[in-house]
Amino acid sequence: xxxxxxxxxxxxxxxxxxxxxxxxxxxxxxxxxxxxxxxxxxxxxxxxxxxxxxxxxxxxxxxxxxxxxxxxxxxxxxxxxxxxxxxxxxxxxxxxxxxxxxxxxxxxxxxxxxxxxxxxxxxxxxxxxxxxxxxxx
Numbered sequence: 444x445x446x447x448x449x450x451x452x453x454x455x456x457x458x459x460x461x462x463x464x465x466x467x468x469x470x471x472x473x474x475x476x477x478x479x480x481x482x483x484x485x486x487x488x489x490x491x492x493x494x495x496x497x498x499x500x501x502x503x504x505x506x507x508x509x510x511x512x513x514x515x516x517x518x519x520x521x522x523x524x525x526x527x528x529x530x531x532x533x534x535x536x537x538x539x540x541x542x543x544x545x546x547x548x549x550x551x552x553x554x555x556x557x558x559x560x561x562x563x564x565x566x567x568x569x570x571x572x573x574x575x576x577x578x579x580x
Contacts, residue, residue, distance in 0.1 A: 445522060445527035445530060446462075446479075446482070446524050446527045447463075447469055447475065448466060448469065449523075449526070449527060450523045453520060454469070456513055456514070456515050456516055456520075457478070457513070459474050460472070460478070462580065463475060468514055482524065483531075485503075485506055486524075486528060486552070486555060488502060489502070489503055489555040490551060490555070490556075492562065493551070493554075497573065499558070500558055501557050503526055503555060503558040503562055504559075504561065504562030504565060506562065507521070507558070507559040507560060507561065507562025507563035507564075507565075507566065508562050508563065508565065508566035510518065510559075510563055511563055511566040511567055511570065518545065518560045518563040518564060518567075521559045521560050521563070522556055522560075523558050524552075524556070525552050525553070525556060527546075528552050529545070529548060529549065529552065532544075532548050533545070
């Protein structure tokens with residue numbers, strides 16, 4: 444929720460959320476809650492799969508690729524989750540959130556976001572190749 448509260452323009456990219464103009468309507472929306480759960484599950488899966496690098500990369504590339512289908516979505520938008528994610532981790536861990544933990548989570552979220560962004564870029568490149576017409580002979 445914090446992502447959309449701090450980045451109101453992002454909500455307009457998603458057709459089913461465009462009507463959620465107030466913070467109250469966003470907090471009450473089951474659809475937005477479901478999307479937030481999907482985002483957090485994606486980040487969680489990324490963290491849990493760090494020891495399986497090939498799966499990690501394939502998984503996050505596919506998620507990045509899916510976002511090319513959202514009209515107006517830009518790869519830079521992935522980076523907007525960094526601060527809300529770190530704030531959520533800090534809130535969740537409370538006293539256990541040390542400087543060392545902060546550094547670990549910063550490195551982790553940045554690696555995840557770089558991988559998502561790369562998946563988005565690869566999908567854009569593939570889309571550009573598909574849209575190029577072969578030369579007539």
